[in-house]
Amino acid sequence: MVYLLGGWQSDFSANWSRQGRELVDAFAEAVGEGLDAAQLDPEEIETGHVGNFAGELFAGQGLLGGMFGQVHPAFDGLPTARHEAACASGSVAILAATAEIEAGRYDLACVVGIEQMRNVPGQKAAENLGSAAWAGHEFQDARFLWPRAFSDLADEYDRRYGLKYEHLMAISEINFANGRRNPNAQTRDWRFGSEAFTENDETNPVVEGRTRKQDCGQVTDGTAVVFLASAERARAYADKRGIALESLPRIKGWGHRSAPISYARKIENSRHEPYVFPQVRRAILDARARAGIADDVSGIDAVETHDCFTATEYMAIDHLGLTAPGESWKAIEAGDIAHGGRLPINPSGGLIGAGHPVGATGVRMALDAFKQVTGKAGDYQVDGARTVQTLNIGGSTTTTVSLVVGL
Template sequence: MANDVFILGGYQTDFSRNWARENLELMDMFKETLEEGMAETGLAATDIDAAHVGNFTAELFCGQGHLGGFFAEADPAFSGMPAGRHEAACASSSIAMLSATAEIEAGRYDVVAVLGIEMMRNIPGDQAAKFIGGTAMWAGHECTDVKYPWPHMFSRLGDEYDRRYGLKQQHLAGIAEVNFANAKRNPNAQTKKWEFGPKSFTEDNEANPVIDGRIRRQDCGQVTDGAAVVFLASRKGAEKYASKHGLALENIPRIQGWGHSVAPISLDSKLAEGMKSNSPYIFPHVRRAIMDAFGRAAINGSFDLDAIETHDCFTTTEYMAIDHFGITKPGESWKAIEDSTIAFDGKLPVNPSGGLIGLGHPVGATGARMVLDAAKQVAGKAGDYQVEGARRVGTLNIGGSATTTVSFIVGR
């Protein structure tokens, strides 16, 4: 990258919390996340030059927009600070992250906060499914008569894999088992206390019912309340921070590379593009974003990484990510599942945090959470889900049916 962007640290809420049941609202979540993040890093409001919020649907779930103003409402010391909100469905806080890094690279600011947030459990599940359905796809054109739009769309992704390469349900179940097992290690995971029976990951319609098509209950990411904040810094800002806190600059994680691509909003258009390109990858633009991140980080491929935090809103999404990262050849993601390459103790652990399936998926917070988890891993601060010796971690965050794709490489 042209200029160093360091990650000073941050904070993530416990994704198992239901904030509405605690009689708390979006501002309470925002304020707690910001305050705990500053306490965790030892930063004061006066140390932060600018801020960005990633959020998808606060207007629908909470009747609230204009989230940039939450910083000064949470702490009057932020009054006057530049702040704004970004929306790109599930990639909202990754877009906020890209904007923050661009400001640092341009030399505008030395310390910038990125806070991703979503409150989604304050309304009934069927209404939540409707709110996060058409708004992130081509409204009025896709899934107009489908009860659960996103399971339907990502079942179709599995259908495309099946058509091109073949796909077995047991391999999707294997992804789910890994992510739920990893979540047991993560104190912030929504599913950390969930229990499963011998048929939970089978095609048993009682233990693991069909939601839509090939997507069963255990194939789904969670509807989650949660937030994450990450504090980024220029070299100058990181040097000042390291000096104040007695840290070695080389031990502070940094963003080494990034990739960003946007494809047509409809799934049909994306699948058609993939076919016309004669690419072996179902989503060539996703592969391109990952390769751009690799190129900027000056690495040769996925096995130069020590772990990956990837988007697994459904098991089919992670199945796609495995071959698009180059862990296997296109269409051969099943091999990395069968030989345990992606397991916690495998050659390249995927979603040691538990991912969206195990940890949870507060939509607007996921991109920031991924970068925070990557920074924890390379700093050796991931606790019970620490990947031994991790020095470089990749992320992949997608919005919609892989319409917006963002990948980061975090290392030290």
């Protein structure tokens, strides 16, 4: 059993380059603020893990586990590792830390997710991010690779089931509205006119294919940190603070699946399957099975899902089981995914509303799950939330990680 003791998230609206900050500065801030938030001392940490996708490409810096020893003398000698799985890097770092705790190697882990992405021009950022696709083999005619890839996903849904753009824009509107409730969201102060969420080429210009500006998650600088503990360590933590162990959230279940790196291969493999991405569906069900809850959405109070594009969340809605395959539009029209709906999705604002610092996203999702089930989510709190599922995706669902966090 692995417990969450707390954590911290940076302001996702910050531009570190303009502030004269480097990765190490953001790393130090995250760890320091996280320790304060969780009421822990640096000397108590026994192992460190970093989720990061492209530190070498954006900042010329690899070996990010070494940042721990750089930012505090107590971490000199700490066993550390960095983990890369594209946009799922943060969740894979969490899985590595939980595995160490479950194996009995350590009792208290610090997991940092971090990415700097706003220090290069947009075209260069797109090229860097494109390295998570099957480089040199797919989408070579696209200027912006990932908007094109998920335009193709929207096309695939349209071919199989039919798809209306108004439903994709409803997802976008919900996530931007949720982001306005989140004090750390990159878009919390953004405002749009009524034409921004239509197929208007001036107010919502085409980026690639059928992907338009408002379909896209945000390029972001950001960090998030969580602290994970064994049952024994969590009990000591609770006793010292005079709180019940049962008040600390647990990672109750996890799912981790991988698929071929080729987008075309994935689509071909699912040609006769009910779900477009079977491995995403399996990761979701694996997490619920390990958590001992139903394989439908009845045991889940909220979801933090991967909405790098509106088409990604549209896919997630049916893969989560909120609707039958291809019928995500029904949950959107019914208001099920909105704040206050049957299953609120991305109360934080998600990647579209809150921002998407790639390596930090999975850690941020886990932290938001912690906040929700402990009633600490502030203005974006989901009433009565006790169990939250995360869905974090790397590449074109090449890596999928899902966590169930609850009391």
